[in-house]
Amino acid sequence: MIYLFCGLLGGAVLAAICVPLFSKDDTLESAIIEETEWDLLQRKKEIILGNIQDLDFEHKCGKLSDEDHQKIRSEMAEEASLVLKEIDNIESSQDLDALIRREVSARKGGVREVDPALCPSCGEKNIVTSKFCAECGAKLIGQ
Amino acid sequence: MAQVGQFALALSVVVAAYSIVASLLGIRLKSDKLIASGRNAAIGVFACVTMSIVSLTYLFLIDDFSINYIAEHSNRDLPVYFKISAVWGGQEGSLLFWGWLLTVYSALVIFQNWRKHTAMMPYVTAVLMSSGLFFTAMNLFVVNPFNQVVVLQPGGVNALFVPQDGAGLNPLLQYILMVIHPPILYLGFVGFAVPFAFAIAAMASRQLGDTWIRTTRRWTMVAWFFLGTGILLGGKWAYVELGWGGFWGWDPVENASLMPWLIATAYLHSVMVQEKKGMMKVWNMVLIILTYVMCIFGTFLTRSGLVSSVHAFAQSPIGGYFLAFIVVGLSGSLYLLLDRLNYLKSDNQMESLVSRESSFMFNNLILLASCFAVFWGTIFPVISEAAPEWMGGGVKVTVGPPFFNRVNVPIAIFLLFLTGVGPLLAWRKASTNSLKRNFLWPAGIALASGVGLFFLGVDHFYAWLSLVMCIFVSLTIGREFYKGARARSVGSGENFVEAVVNLTLRNTRRYGGYIVHFGFVLLFLGWSGQAFTTDTQSETGIGETITMRQYTLRMDKLAIEEMPNYTTSKATISLFENGEKVGVLYPERRFYTSSGQPTTEVAIWSTLKEDLYVVFAGSAPDGKKAVMQVYLNPLVAWVWIGGIILGLGTLIAMLPNKKSAPRTSPVNRVEERREVEQHTT
Known part of the structure; x- marks a missing residue:
């Protein structure tokens, strides 16, 4: 009985471990980078939108004066338009190619070793389509 | 069955080690096959440890006293539910239980996130299994729950031995709350392994947006x-079972659970700043690393016997291994953090000292200061003893409740103040005009109530300040719900109650958070009452009375009763309030047969205003009278009510919002653009 229990447990665990090793499918799903520059910008846009909604609600509740509401709202709107501009840059035709290239190379596993958006000189993280670092002006590896 | 448990435990160690290697190698070689194999191995570890703990439970239920751990922690007359709780009632079993919960969490996290976060999950698996490997290896090699009882035979030979009965479970643990207190506390400790693992995975995979958060x-x-x-259940247990009249004694092991809770509370607040403003990224990493490290440190304090504690039942010489695990985990995490600092730059700057984000920052600093004070007070006796004599060391200095109260009471009251202030401040910057608008009424009413409280006789400064803050914070929370519901009902035509419900359900995190804050207000109300506790002690014979303020206690009967597991001296006391009989109390003093240890079973008459707390402290020298210790503890019931509200608020905050914003994708970007333009114009 004891041997049966131990055998069943050991066999099941061994099978669970080995089955994936002999499967033919190796899709490299684990190489998909979830947070590309585009994803981060989209997320930033969602957050700013949410913040504007919260601000409007707090104003509606009477927690903010009209003056404060106007001022903060216009600052947020400015931030939102900057983010939209950056999204536009990435999504414009030429840069979309860059985006696809990055995704493809990421799937092949090339990008994870050297991030092309990362400045080799100062370490600043630039947007993926930049040719030169926004911080120090050095040429970026990916371009 | 012991062999099955032992085999499963040994297998879990091997499989956990394989899971780590396969996951990391899979990442390095970019092999999904290896990564999937590592994932399955982690599920396999769950199966093995489950088998191991089921075996141990079965051995407890069939009274297999050939197993040393069972012989030391159970006996034949122990009720079945205590036999089950005895599985985690001692060192070996509690570590196995810790490891098992970790594997449960790991399996759940893997099932939930594998497809969603493909790049992070192999790292998450490796981190979780590193903890899993540590705990299973400790169980297998250092504190094995399946070791058999051996006795030394003449001639120096060890021989197996099966005792007729076990030594029994520690009597202090034979209390119904003790069946659930350790598992719940462990679910908390172990649970922080998940955010910790994701934080490490985010750093390792360089995906340091807010996805992991x-x-x-x-x-x-x-x-x-x-x-x-x-923690609260532990407080309730201490209150009901230990018989010293209070629920929190700054015991090192209580402190051990409080410290990670304080840091985690700071983290829960500061992640909001990261989510909303892209700030405090490094800080959040530090906080979650510290939270998990403090959870392990807490387990280390409980287990090592480093400090003297009421939890002495769980000590053994395993502290060194824990310390090594803490040092390796902490230094590895901090190295990774330093290496990834470039990815963790803030998106924004703090714009004003009077803003929501700065109030979160203050809250964080205060919580950390409190945690440091608790940490220092807890380990100071150890440091003072270990320090060389020329530094004044070599003497064990005891740090008692007066130190902890002196430091933490003002800190806690300031935190309560921030609880009221924070939600009223706007993000970015609050102008003087907005401040006046939000604070004038709550602050005015709270101050007026403070004057009233003083004239009502509340002359203890901190208790008074705490009560004033309770009023202030309650008003600000009430005002948030009222204003929000009113604004909502204007647009939607909902009545006020509907508006409150929908307001909460549409932003569960914010309004659930306010309910949690209100729970804290009630906890503070209960704590403030502690400043006015009074007590008396007397030797009381049959027919004699004890009077305490409006209460009179009359001793009706003193009896000795034989129970299957213990012998008890039981008093029957009639309780009169202002001369009118309101109830009967039965304080007891028990002697547990198998262990020979005494415990007190406190009798409590609890109202919302106060608790009358009666302890059967012992028998008088003549044997005809009982020594009764009676405490009058004001407002204690509010601590437990506050705890329930706190839990409810947390559950509400965990609910998904009733209607969340649609997820963005390139496909619907035209609509989104329109939406943004609407918002920004």
């Missing part, structure tokens, strides 16, 4: 909920 938000709250509930 959003993914683990609910996991963090689940862990925080269990840890908080576990």
